[in-house]
Amino acid sequence: MGGTEQNYVKEAFDTNWVAPLGPNVNGFEHDLETYLNQNVFIGALSSGTAAIHLGLIILGVKAGDEVICQSMTFSASANPIKYQGATPVFIDSESETWNMCPKALEAAIIDCIAKGKKPKAIIAVHLYGMPFNAATILAVANKYQIPVVEDSAEALGSKYKGQKCGTLGDIGVLSFNGNKIITTSGGGALVAKTKKIKDKAVFFATQSRDNAPHYQHSEIGYNYRMSNIVAGIGRGQMEVLDEHIALRRAMHDFYANYFKDIKGVTVLTEPNTDYFSNHWLSAILVNPEQTDGKTREDLRLALDAANIESRPLWKPMHLQPIFANDPYYGGTISESLFQNGLCLPSGSNLTREDRDRIKAALDAFFKG
């Protein structure tokens, strides 16, 4: 926490705005709109997952439809496809960004169309804060006229060609879950390009109440709106967002600098200056063929023995038991990323002593 969050929360208590609406909700939405700086309209919601779900509903995804989704991601990107009774079509990664491979994407679209089922939407993800190859992915989406849900849950503050992530797709998704670059404890937002779409999202998120004095419903509703208490935390967090990004990027630089001398280890880094990552998490690949057989699992266990937590990358969705019967397009890039990848300590609150400890453990493992 930055320090001012409690002031906004106290104000909510003092003025009795303890509800899923109020000045903090409006203020947080306004702060995010100003930050993203792209004439977007924000609907603050209870989670990023809710934002993906409402995004799919607004795009008309229904039972029996197909929705394309990056395989290498957190399950929350894909689950809302199933909420709608639709089928996810998973796509491999490219090695540059670890995100959706544009070639596999186009192959999947062509195949789906040949089978008479044009996908209703594409869910592309900026993994670990690294923007996906937006120019190419959006060009493919545009060529086939398929809308893009931009899962920017991990990428608030990242940019592609100078434009903030979350504003690149037809509908953007942000998350403020406890583990994200800023947090409201739990929360999310839908980023809309028009006020009409934002209003539609808020309508669905507040139980789809028709305009009538009594409770009247013509559509299925959801209880997905953000609470005014939670939004108060968000307003305070906005004041430290850029500081958090600077700290995360400094952790990335620390690892990039450390590993430049270690053969067989690569750090996930922007491919060129079109990309600006918030480096939410710093992640590496360990190639055992170049490290005298040392694997990422050996490294994970060595760090664990030194009481330093690290974690394998997201396990691709097409390898998850729950999605085993859903279609997949591409090769083995995401699978090998999962095999050899590791997320390293990346928090905004790591101290110099913490870094020294991490460095000592890495030295012992690679040089000891």
Ligand SMILES: *Cc1c(COP(=O)(O)O)cnc(C)c1O
């Ligand atoms: C965290 C996350 C989500 C879901 O956000 P919640 O606010 O936790 O529901 C979706 N996609 C990705 C890639 C995430 O990391």
